[in-house]
Amino acid sequence: MRIVPLTPAIGAEVFGADLSQSLSAGLWEEIHRAFLRHQVLFFREQARLSPEAQLGFGRLFGEPHLHPAAPSLAGYPEIMVVHADRDSKKHFGEVWHSDVSCDPEPPSSTILQMHVLPPTGGDTLFASMYAAWEALSPAMQAFLAGLTAEHESEHYYRGRYAGVSETGKIYPRAEHPVVTTHPETGRRVIFVNPMFTTHIRELNPEESRGILQFLFDHTRNPYYQVRYRWRENDVAVWDNRCTQHLAIWDYWPHERTGHRVTIRGTRPRS
Secondary structure, three states, rough: EEEEEOOOOEEEEEEEEOOOOOHHHHHHHHHHHHHHHHHHHEEEEOOOOOOHHHHHHHHHHEEEEOOOOOOEEEOOEEEEEEOOOOOOOOOOOOOOOOOOOOOOOOOOEEEEEEEEEEOOOOOEEEEEEEHHHHOOOHHHHHOOOOOEEEEEOOOOOOOOOOOOOOOOOOOEEEEEEEEEEOOOOEEEEEOOOOEEEEEEEOOOOOHHHHHHHHHHHHOOHHHEEEOOOOOOOOEEEEEEEOOOEEOOOOOOOOOEEEEEEEEEOOOOOO
């Protein structure tokens, strides 16, 4: 297996690992170390994974998380179908976010394989929240470290997915520290995003809007990012606890389809 870093801040390509097969303990340990170091791994030259193979690889990271809103693959509630085409009126993921941060225990990681790609476009941007945190001044770090933020999803999920029944549906919300500590690396992370974060509890509305807008602008600095151009059947695995991402919807009316597995996490801690 060969691991090739893509930027100093985030991202690496992985060659020579066949995710359709069971991984040896040694190979899995190497992948896990690279995952914690690079935050997002892109596995090139993959065959199309069966649902069982994708879930099997995902379970190396932990137990699957069920998405609160998106449609799943028939017979596999743990696999989310990522799809957009000429009939799509909205696109999931076109706003910077950490997956389902509105959940009291947000997913720890995500495994996405893209099966159908447009002729051009459809890239995904990933940003390191380690790098974003470390670039702040000590005074700003001290100010943010004592704050908590509300993460809500009603405004984003309601009515987004055609054909999904929402009768009696209550979409999740949660409160999390603005600055969290990664449970495996111990590194500090900015944990707010424009898709789900609506308010900082300790601030009045005007102050909250100002600080959140500063953080949203700060975290999408290109110096903290990697832009990934997909090839058919590539698999991306990202650490949801220390990254944000944005799927660029620049390919209408073409199709882009894949399968996604997210892994259960723990409640974020400061």
